[in-house]
Amino acid sequence: MRSLPLLVLLLAWLPSVGQEQYEVFPTDIRPAAEDFAPVRWKNAVVFCSLREQDGIIDHRDARTGKPLADLYRVELDDLGHGKAELLSEAITSPVNDGPASFNADGDLVCYTRNRTIPKRLGNMNARMDHLGLFFSRLENGAWSAPEPFEHNSDRYSVMHASLSADGMELVFASDMPGGQGGTDLYRSSLRNGSWTEPENLGPTINGPSNEVFPFLHPDGTLYFSSDRPGGAGRLDVLKADASGGAPVFMPPPVNSAGNDLGFTTDAQHLHGLMSSDRDGLDRILRVRRSLAPFKDCPEQVMDNFCYAFKEEQDLLDPSLPLAYRWDLGDGTVIQGPEAHHCYEAPGTYTARLDVIDTETGELFLTQGTRTVQVERQRQAFILAPDTVRTGRPVDLDAGSSNLTDTDVDHYRWDLGDGGRSEGSVIRHAFRTPGTYTLKLEAVGRPGPDGRLKARCSSRRIVVMDRYKEEEDGVVVVTYQDARGLVRSFAYQELPQDEYALTEEELQDAQFTVELFASTERVALSDPRFLEIRKHYPILERFDPVRGKYTYSVGEAKDLAEMYAIYRKVKELQFMEAEVMMIHPEKLTDMSDLAFLTAQDLNRSLVRASNILFGYRDTTVMDAYLPTLDTIITTLNNFPELELVIEAHTDDVGGDDYNLALSQGRASSVEAHLLEKGIAATRIRGIGFGEQHPIANNSEAEGRRLNRRVEFRFHVKREEQANAAHD
Template sequence: MKRISILAALLTVTIGVQAQMSIFEVGSKEDRADRLYYQFSYAGAINLYQAVLDEQPGNPRVQLRIAESYRKLNQPAQSAEWYSKVIDNDTLISDEDVLNYAEMLSGAGEYREAKKWFEEFEKRSAGKDSRAEHYLNSLNNLEVYFKDSAIYDIGPVNFNSEGADFSPMFYEDGLVFVTGRETAEVRLVQNVFNWDKEPFLDLFYVGPDSSGLFSAPRPWSEKINTQYHEGPLAFFENEERVVFTRNNYYKGRFKISSDKINKLQLYSAKRGVGETWEHIQPLPFNSNEYSVGHPTFMSDGTTMIFVSDMPGSLGGTDLWQTEWNGDDWSTPLNLGPQINTEGNEMFPFMHKDGILYFASDGQGGLGGLDLYTSELEDGKWETPKNMGYPVNTHHDDFGLIMEPNGVQGWFSSNRDSLEGDNIYRIAITRDPYLRIDGIVIDDVTEEPLANAMVTMRGTDGNEMTVETDDQARFSFNLNWDVMYRFNAELRLYDQMNAPLRKAEDTPEAREPLVIRMKNRCWVYDWELNNKDTGEPVLGANVTMYKKGSADSIVLESDNGTYILPLECETNYDLRIEKPGFFTQVIELTPGNIPEPEFEEIVVGKAIEVENIYYDLDKADIRADAAIELDKLVKLLVDNPQIVIELGSHTDSRGSDSYNLSLSQRRAESAVEYIIDQGIDADRISAKGYGETKLNNECANGVPCSDEQHQANRRTEFAVTDIRTE
């Protein structure tokens, strides 16, 4: 199969140092096959391993090596077939082998069997590797990947070759792309890559022809193309500069890592005269010990995202970013776990609209490398979204670029396995979403309502909230064929639901959405102060209940002043609570908002019950006194934790013994009334004080006015205990 293993050959490892053929001719067939395997000559290793099996049928170690070799060559069907022969061999198979088998099955489109082995890997990894979770989520929701398939038109370009063709990039009026095509025009002797016996990769350019197709491809730059791999590239500074991927080969020197591998590096070049490129320089964070490659630039022209397996990577290969200051590059930063996984993220492309396209085999998907999108919001990357079928298949799909208009582009895939990696044209024939615009207005005045919070909820579980702008407008992108509910909220207005709407391709579905909100009838600024100090009370729990309804509103304030939004012709109860204070429930009616007397609970403190009057020499509860005692009953109901003493006091006129007896009878009469209203008898006691606790100097024999004596005739209560249960 004439194709390059993109995943392995272009990032995780690259070129093994080639040994003399005599080395491979020493030892047994299995030893020679192993040497080829460890030198990344997988195509040759497979041939020798199969020769070993002719002599040793069923050798599990050799079968596993063949499975691994086919995996390295990115031939999932063949790899899965060989894994299946040894996967039950517990003494040989590792957890990573189980994952590899599951991935090969998925890459071959064998989803049911793949699910079984992803579940086995998840069990073995005990949830420590997210790849199993991602893949199982994908396999359990495969229908999601096919729901938008009608919006894409995809087809191969006219310049694909029998070799590998992939990773196009915009340049001038055409494309620069990576190719492994065999051509005598490139060099007299074209090197062959031991990995899979394919030619090394070069950069070619293709421009438009008069028919609207592409002209014949030609080598892009003799200065940049070498006898080794050149890979994906990106232009910046109005195409006056370029960063490109190449093997660690600079100024004629071929360098290797400590484990004898030639890694990939990034190089920059500056445009010279015409189409020449000069001043080729390695980037400062290149290393002999790890690979870097696959550059792309954000719209600012200075932030470059690239791929590397450098220390600090979360998986096999990660996406990183660096800044160009005009002279040098900053220390790379990892894009983080929202983008990167334990698998491989690669082939990024930043669209001018801020959309990051990239390929991953660690996010789940349909198998192999899948294409994803993400956007940077408030400095954080959004959860990547799989682009779905037919952009993604169970083969490798990667290297996507999109025109500035966002509706046409090109990407790479090996979906036609007989042709290897090819470049495909992609056109979006229908918007991937139905955009709906709307406005929020006052139901009566039809004035636009800015700063309203509008929430969209779909039957697919998608939910989003946006704020209306200064003209009260909002918009959402809706998934096709999903039913949506819209809800608007705004201070001083009733929450409002708009009619359900289905996202379908009809004029009615595209109509602007108008949400009309009903203004609450009136609003009251209400202060909650301490009765004794007059200071605002902070941290109280204030809840407003609509009479005859279970609806409630929790009011909040950071300064003790509350906004009460009240509907017309509606009564409310306002419940005020705070530890250490008497709980109060106040009735609110339009036009009648009593000021609360929020009082601290102090054990033993006497609190007067006003307007309690008795007939002369009587202890009976009069109707006017009952009204006031009912208020005390309500206080006890609202504060079930308190125990009180009700005390009755007289003035000094009359004998001391008479006054003491009269006050006791009156206190007992009041307590009896309160108990009759449903208050437990163990929560209230009666105490007659007679004239023993006068409020002024009007004792026996002291001449005083009626008003002064009246001040001493009173009924009080005091909290004697606060129960905790």
């Protein structure tokens, strides 16, 4: 059996691999204080803080007048607004405590503290002021009494510990003699219950300047801070790979003109923490490794599950009672050697071409099978309405993205109006009318090679001016179904509804399910409509306010009936479909045009069945040009008006022929108006063929009425806005 050709190619957008960058985000730990050197501990963050404590005795640094450092904690999820709590009274001393480092299990801490605690703080001398490292274990929910590191000294400081994940390796800073200069980084290992003699990390890591605040990553990468030349500020963060290469400065905005220190990060070097005084006071920052945003964002495409099945080798003898039948694996059976079918959902289907005995209906032969893998487009998908109002919040949703090959870490949005945001679902209000390009980027976690990948998609959204006081956006309605259950769903009013409705007009309103809107016209034979046309006829309209062709199904006043259509449309993968309200046409007689204002004519329909054309001709007969002169006079009297010319036919002839004929006639009327000086930006001619009959085509009179030209007036959007604000 030959391969089964796809009716529509299913594209798999490849993830982009771009230039990496870092982003920093502030935290808001309460109450505000000077916080630095953060480190992860279980589901919390532990950090040093110079903050006031409740109590009678207030210990302060004699040189700065600030409180002494203590270790505090805040839940990781509360970094944006959390309240700091003392880590433990058991490891809190009257002198400076911190920074700290924990093993992977979180039951061993090594932290910095003044080596000696005097009976009176005022009696501290230089020897007592040296810092040392202390260990404590978490046992039965309580921290044990601190035990000093065996290489602490009263002649120099040993500080800023970084424990390995298993707690067997220790990297720390010290100004002990014999180093490269200033404060150097050292390593010690736990062997047989004792820590080995500290080993200087050597001139590749250390230099004449000061190296402090190390962080030993589980993969061997070493982060630390240094005041060596070449950085962006005073203390800068450097990174040294486990391969032993020379350390490099981390890029901005990790490093700044201030002191940047205490950098730590997760297993994938993706999310980290650090502290900086770049804004004047020490603050904790969240750090994220990411990609340069929105570098490759193709326009998102709609899912299409349509396939063509064909067997070109016809093996059947016409003299035999045998026939082909396709079993498409989802319950659909189609007679004949060819089949066109749209699957309703992704999945793996087995398509089988059977030969059937037509006399018995039984299977004679299975000529071939093919496994069909139906997949959604691999893309970041923006679920949003096509049209919104200025100042009205709209939800933008990334939840329908199909990114099975990407472990998404975060979503970020470029809103096209200068705004940016993050999250799977965001809410945004556009302030200015226009057409904006939304971009959604899904940034994945690093792959096996450690590199980040991202997928980005874009789509347009039209923002129209909200020029009236009434709210005309999403409306939630409820109804009771046949079983007595109360159901609800939302619909959004069409742009044509921007006028006050009388009670009578509201009673006459109908609903429709808009599948989508497009700036380009879509043929009704388009494969996207193949499956849904089996259930409903497609209704094409032109929305002059949005400047888009709309495609919808169903018209009903009954909400229960409309809800059933709405659910079926969603099942057929029109995920952006929404229920719209259609208001009754504001019909205007041609003879009344001279007596109406622009606002009277706004969204009105002038129906002209007396503009006739020759048989199969698109030229307007001279006898009917005075009718067009009335339209021209109206447009000249009201420069704020725009016009859509719609030409219609009866059902005599084929669909494609009638569509082309009507388009030619609409274009002919449009050309005549252009000749008379009407600007091209104010008019548009559209042929709808036999799609919108107003009478019965089975009767001669009905066919005559259906052969018509209609003129739809509307006030330009900016003019509507000005009228509303006057």
